[in-house]
Amino acid sequence: MSRTRTALLAALVLVAGASGTAVAVTPSSDVGIAAIPCTVDYKVQNQWDTGFTAAVTVTNNSAAKSSWAVKWAYAGNQQVTSGWNAKIRQSGTAVTAANETYNGSLATGGSVSFGFNASYSGTNALPTTFTLDGVTCNVDDGSGGGGGGGGTDPSGRVDNPYAGAKVYVNPEWSAKAAAETGGSRISNQPTGVWLDRIAAINGVNGGMGLRAHLDAALAQKGSGQEVVQLVVYDLPGRDCAALASNGELGPTEIGRYETEFIDPIAAILADSKYASLRIVTTIEIDSLPNLVTNTGSRATATPQCDTMLANGNYVKGVGYALNKLGAIPNVYNYIDAGHHGWLGWDDNFAPSANLFYQAANASGATVNDVAGFITNTANYSALKENNFTVNDSVNGVSVRQSKWVDWNRYVDELSYAQAFRNQLVSVGFNSGIGMLIDTSRNGWGGSARPTGPGATTSVDTYVDGGRYDRRIQVGNWCNQSGAGLGERPQAAPATGIDAYVWMKPPGESDGSSTAIANDEGKGFDRMCDPTYTGNARNGNNMSGALPNAPLSGHWFSAQFQQLMANAYPPL
Numbered sequence: 001m002s003r004t005r006t007a008l009l010a011a012l013v014l015v016a017g018a019s020g021t022a023v024a025v026t027p028s029s030d031v032g033i034a035a036i037p038c039t040v041d042y043k044v045q046n047q048w049d050t051g052f053t054a055a056v057t058v059t060n061n062s063a064a065k066s067s068w069a070v071k072w073a074y075a076g077n078q079q080v081t082s083g084w085n086a087k088i089r090q091s092g093t094a095v096t097a098a099n100e101t102y103n104g105s106l107a108t109g110g111s112v113s114f115g116f117n118a119s120y121s122g123t124n125a126l127p128t129t130f131t132l133d134g135v136t137c138n139v140d141d142g143s144g145g146g147g148g149g150g151g152t153d154p155s156g157r158v159d160n161p162y163a164g165a166k167v168y169v170n171p172e173w174s175a176k177a178a179a180e181t182g183g184s185r186i187s188n189q190p191t192g193v194w195l196d197r198i199a200a201i202n203g204v205n206g207g208m209g210l211r212a213h214l215d216a217a218l219a220q221k222g223s224g225q226e227v228v229q230l231v232v233y234d235l236p237g238r239d240c241a242a243l244a245s246n247g248e249l250g251p252t253e254i255g256r257y258e259t260e261f262i263d264p265i266a267a268i269l270a271d272s273k274y275a276s277l278r279i280v281t282t283i284e285i286d287s288l289p290n291l292v293t294n295t296g297s298r299a300t301a302t303p304q305c306d307t308m309l310a311n312g313n314y315v316k317g318v319g320y321a322l323n324k325l326g327a328i329p330n331v332y333n334y335i336d337a338g339h340h341g342w343l344g345w346d347d348n349f350a351p352s353a354n355l356f357y358q359a360a361n362a363s364g365a366t367v368n369d370v371a372g373f374i375t376n377t378a379n380y381s382a383l384k385e386n387n388f389t390v391n392d393s394v395n396g397v398s399v400r401q402s403k404w405v406d407w408n409r410y411v412d413e414l415s416y417a418q419a420f421r422n423q424l425v426s427v428g429f430n431s432g433i434g435m436l437i438d439t440s441r442n443g444w445g446g447s448a449r450p451t452g453p454g455a456t457t458s459v460d461t462y463v464d465g466g467r468y469d470r471r472i473q474v475g476n477w478c479n480q481s482g483a484g485l486g487e488r489p490q491a492a493p494a495t496g497i498d499a500y501v502w503m504k505p506p507g508e509s510d511g512s513s514t515a516i517a518n519d520e521g522k523g524f525d526r527m528c529d530p531t532y533t534g535n536a537r538n539g540n541n542m543s544g545a546l547p548n549a550p551l552s553g554h555w556f557s558a559q560f561q562q563l564m565a566n567a568y569p570p571l
Contacts, residue, residue, distance in 0.1 A: 037062045038137040040070065040130035045115075051081070052124055056097065057113045058106075058132060065106040065133070069098040072127035075490040076120060083116035122569035125490045129164035136164075160434055161278040161332045161371070162491035162499040165225035168193075168217040172208055173505045176555055180507070182564055185571045190489050191440070192229040192282065192503035196553065197248050197520065198260050201268070210265065214274045227278045229503060231377075232321055234261050235284050236313045240304035241294040241537065242286065243523030244478060244511025244552050251304070254313045258320050266324040269331055279331045282436075282503055283321050285377045287314045288359055289338035292352045299536040315355075319362025326369025334436055335360070337373040339381045340416030341474030344408040353423045360429070367429050371498075374436040375417045378504035380471060380480050382442050383487060385412040387453045387466030394459040402463040404474065406539075411467075413437050414494060421496045434498030439486030440506050444468040445568025446484060468568075475538035478510040478528040479546040479559055484566025507560030513549040522551050 041057040058070050070086075074093045086097040103112055130137045167190035177187035193213050195201060203209035208216070210230075217228045236254050238247030249257055269279055291314055294305040308314050318335065325331045335356055337343065343352045360367050375381075390411050392399045400407050410416040417435040425431050454465015470482045487493070487500045511528035526532040530547045534540040549556055564571055 036137075036139070037135045038130075038132040040072075040132070040137045042072075042127060042130070044124065044126075047124060050121065051117060051119045053115065053117050055113065055115045057111055058137075059111040060106045060108060060132065062108065062135070064108050064110075065104075067099050067104040068106050068112070068133060069096055070130060070132055071096050072130045074127060075125045075488075076122055078118050078120040078124060080116050080118045084114060085112075086114035086116075088114075088116055123487055123490070123493060125493045128160075128162075128491045156329045157332065157371070158278070159432060160492060160498045161227050161280055165227045165278055165491070166190075166220065167489060167501075168213070168220060168226060168228045170213065170505070171216060173507075177507060177560070180557060180560055180564075182571075183560070186485065186506070186564070189502055190227075190229065191505040192231045192501070194231040194233060194505075194553065195261075195265060196231070196233045198234065198256075198264075201261070201264050210268050214268070214277065214279075217277055218274070221277065225278060226276075227280055229280045229282070229501060230265075231282045231285065231503060232262075232265065232325070233282075233284060235287050235317045237304060237308045238284075239286050239290070240308050241290050241300070241302050242477070242511075242525055242527070244525035244528050245286070246521055246523045248521040251307050251311060251313065254316055254320075257313075257317050262317075262321050262324050266328065269325065270328045275330055277330060279328070280371075280436075281321075281325055281331060281333050282374050282377060283325075283333055283335045284314070284318050285336040286338070287336070288318060288355055289336070289342055289348075289352060290314075292348055292355055293342065294537070315359045315362050317363075318359040319365040322360060322365035322369040323363055326365065332371035333369055334372045334374045335370060336377050337375050337417075337420060337435075339376045339379045340408065340410040340413055341381050343420070344410040344416050346409065349409070349420070350423060350427075353420070353427045356424065357427045357429065370429060370433060372434040372436065373417075373421070373424065374438065374501070374503065375420070376413045376438045376442060378438065378440075378510065379477055380442050380444075380469065380483050381413045381416075381474070382444055382467070382469040383412060383437065383439055383500075384414050385467055385469070387450055387468075388463055390415075392462070394456050394462045397459040399459060399463060402459045404460070404463045404467060406474075408474075412469075413442065414497070418494070418496050435496055436499055436501050436503070437497060438503045439489075439500045440502035440504045441480075441483045441486065441563060442469070443484035443486035443563075443566060443568035444470055444482070445570055446482070446566035448482060448566075449568060472544040473534070473538045473541040476527070476541070476544045478525065478543060479513070479549045479556065480544050481530075481546050481562075482566060483559075483563060484568055485563045485571070486568065488569075506563045507555055507557070509549045509552055509554050509556040509559065510545075511549065511552045513545060513547050516551055518551055520551065520553075 039059045043055045044052050046053040080088050080090050088097045169190050173191050174187045177183040201210050234247050236249045237251035239245040290305050291309045294300050295309045360370050421435050450466050454462045491499045511525050513528050515524035527543050528545050530545045532543040
């Protein structure tokens with residue numbers, strides 16, 4: 001089940017640099033060229049705030065052609081404004097480039113190049129799927145070759161499940177979003193389906209269960225590819241450092257976790273009825289990071305996390321989930337990897353990667369059961385801070401010494417995710433792993449969004465005046481005041497990143513702002529109380545939480561409206 005990129009058919013489009021440059025890699029020698037009908041090399045040669053120049057080279061590995069047409073679609077608002085060496089037209093997001101009279105001939109093995117200028121705003125995400133005369137390029141068509149399928153590993157998995165695929169829109173979340181004033185602007189966005197207790201498998205309070213979601217995904221899928229995003233989240237002693245998201249299973253109930261939670265999920269996902277879906281699982285958010293940062297002699301330690309470190313049930317449980325779900329060929333496991341404001345410090349960064357490797361080899365699992373990792377799940381860390389870097393200094397004082405950065409090596413999620421991916425590969429994970437970043441609530445737009453760096457009177461005024469992330473402290477995690485929707489879900493937006501996703505459905509609470517009796521195993525965490533003055537885990541700062549919040553996972557209309565108002569890119 002190896003997903004090593006070097007063993008993949010190379011015509012997969014890989015992102016090389018956040019600037020948007022894309023390259024198509026040369027097929028490896030053990031793969032028959034005829035198995036890849038065509039390749040497209042799409043490069044962004046120059047990019048500025050409002051536009052870019054791109055060069056495209058198409059290679060035909062099929063029968064010779066006397067005319068040709070290449071098609072792709074953009075995920076964003078890119079608009080072609082002029083082109084050369086091809087007749088380029090655009091309808092909505094769909095682009096068609098057809099030959100000129102002088103370059104219509106395209107021999108077997110021959111190539112043709114053309115270019116264009118285009119405008120855009122927001123993010124210039126790369127196209128993920130190209131066709132030549134209706135035939136999909138950059139993937140194996142099954143007609144030959146001995147080195148595996150195009151962009152697949154021996155299990156049949158593709159390198160990036162999000163590439164060329166739609167993503168499931170949860171009709172239950174969509175209906176809640178659409179019922180809100182202005183919510184129809186985003187109600188068609190894909191979000192994660194949370195399996196956060198045993199009862200969720202069959203549906204809670206008349207809601208949709210796992211099979212119902214998968215059936216709905218098949219209906220949405222049509223003839224194309226469809227990703228379904230699941231959050232698998234019910235470990236024994238769950239969330240040992242956050243009472244708002246405590247779970248139903250006690251610290252020692254690993255047997256129930258395996259037989260009553262993971263095994264039934266695996267049985268449903270393995271049903272051949274769902275074999276055509278690409279099922280992405282986010283495995284047990286917050287669990288493994290807690291074992292690194294909230295145990296032992298640290299000021300942030302809790303007795304509950306010490307218990308879970310000692311009994312090993314987080315590691316065993318994550319390994320069991322990876323093993324059982326990873327055995328299903330169309331399942332892609334992504335392990336939760338915290339966020340930069342949690343694991344970005346030197347004493348957390350490498351130890352976390354080592355712990356994740358341990359879990360990926362526990363309970364029968366191997367690294368081949370891991371498609372990648374996800375950062376910022378249900379959190380608020382800004383995707384990219386443009387107004388300062390960790391290498392800046394003010395009056396001779398490093399940005400790392402500011403109260404906000406506090407010696408962290410990363411100031412945003414994109415830089416952290418890319419660096420952590422490299423660290424994970426270095427400790428033994430496959431080089432083909434990809435990262436997901438949850439951008440559901442990290443936009444930080446609205447009128448308070450800085451338009452440039454802060455004043456250079458001190459390192460703190462410089463950082464605080466320029467940072468997009470306006471939390472009081474980077475450790476604050478519950479229903480944050482001022483937050484906004486982030487980048488819309490999209491595939492392959494940057495180097496090493498499989499997708500930006502909305503794994504946390506916007507509008508679902510992180511936890512109640514006061515104690516609320518419930519039968520869901522959820523406690524009251526003072527970090528969700530707007531009057532709370534903090535603890536060691538947030539530097540004894542105010543919580544920054546919104547008032548009048550319901551239980552975690554329940555609909556929070558005021559938060560949803562705030563997220564839309566502060567969206568960046570704006571709605």
